[in-house]
Amino acid sequence: AQTVTQSQPEMSVQEAETVTLSCTYDTSESDYYLFWYKQPPSRQMILVIRQEAYKQQNATENRFSVNFQKAAKSFSLKISDSQLGDAAMYFCAYRQKSSGDKLTFGTGTRLAVRP
Amino acid sequence: DGGITQSPKYLFRKEGQNVTLSCEQNLNHDAMYWYRQDPGQGLRLIYYSQIVNDFQKGDIAEGYSVSREKKESFPLTVTSAQKNPTAFYLCASSATPNSNQPQHFGDGTRLSIL
Numbered sequence: 001a002q003t004v005t006q007s008q009p010e011m012s013v014q015e016a017e018t019v020t021l022s023c024t025y026d027t028s029e030s031d032y033y034l035f036w037y038k039q040p041p042s043r044q045m046i047l048v049i050r051q052e053a054y055k056q057q058n059a060t061e062n063r064f065s066v067n068f069q070k071a072a073k074s075f076s077l078k079i080s081d082s083q084l085g086d087a088a089m090y091f092c093a094y095r096q097k098s099s100g101d102k103l104t105f106g107t108g109t110r111l112a113v114r115p
Numbered sequence: 116d117g118g119i120t121q122s123p124k125y126l127f128r129k130e131g132q133n134v135t136l137s138c139e140q141n142l143n144h145d146a147m148y149w150y151r152q153d154p155g156q157g158l159r160l161i162y163y164s165q166i167v168n169d170f171q172k173g174d175i176a177e178g179y180s181v182s183r184e185k186k187e188s189f190p191l192t193v194t195s196a197q198k199n200p201t202a203f204y205l206c207a208s209s210a211t212p213n214s215n216q217p218q219h220f221g222d223g224t225r226l227s228i229l
Contacts, residue, residue, distance in 0.1 A: 004157070035217060043203060045158075045220035091157055102148075102173065103218060105157030 002027045004094050006106035013082045014114050020067075021077045021109045023092030032096045034068070034075045035103070039089040048090070051075065079111075087113045118142065119221035121206050126226045128193065128200060136191045136224045138206035145211050147189035148218065151175060152203040161204075164189055193226060201228050 003026045013019035025034070036048040051059045051068050059066050063083075067076045079086055092106040119140045128134045140147065146165045150158035160173030164183040178197025183189055189208075193200045203225050207218040 006157075009155075037220075043205075043223045045205060045207070047217045047219075050217055093157075102160055102163060103158070105159075107155065107157045 002094050002104045004092055004104050004106040006092055006109050008109045010110045012112045015082055017082055018080045021090050023075045023106055025073050025094045029096050035093040036077045037091045082113050084113050087111055119206055119208055121221035121224050126224055127229050129229050131195045133192055133194050136204055138189045140187055140208045144208035146209045148207040149191045150205045200226055
């Protein structure tokens with residue numbers, strides 16, 4: 001079974017600085033998707049960024065980018081120019097392509113942004 | 116606006132009672148999902164449905180039941196057999212299973228025991 005590990009329960013960053021959230025996963029599959037979701041205090045899950053395993057280029061969405069290391073099974077999220085609105089829980093998630101779209105989530109990292 | 120609507124936002128259950136959480140989507144998505152979220156844990160999959168009139172158990176289906184009679188609706192019943200139902204429940208949908216499209220989530224329902 002696939003597992004997703006987020007080893008940082010809490011992180012803190014100064015406003016306007018850069019922070020990196022870690023995620024590792026375990027799978028025997030070669031083709032899959034990886035996602036980062038943000039959950040603010042409102043509890044809604046918001047997609048931040050996604051990566052397809054067969055694409056070597058790291059995904060980027062504005063201030064958010066990933067460092068995808070397929071051999072190491074690592075998928076970290078970098079947030080640049082951190083803003084107060086970035087404060088939230090961040091979840092890493094894995095989806096096997098043939099699994100019927102089921103997501104496997106990590107336990108999350110709570111990010112605090114200091115003004 | 117297209118989206119996923121979960122109701123109610125808060126729900127209380129008495130001992131031995133079944134309760135049903137509603138999930139409706141107007142995104143014309145084929146697939147729908149129910150997740151449970153407990154403090155300090157990520158989301159865990161309860162049930163999912165890839166097509167109308169069909170659904171599969173997820174990782175923690177015991178004590179729950181679902182139906183998928185309409186494409187836009189996927190209600191979750193928490194039965195009295197679920198001994199620890201207090202949690203935050205999230206419904207999600209995606210356009211088609213096995214595609215590269217992400218899942219979209221509703222705002223959730225918080226269930227508590229009286």
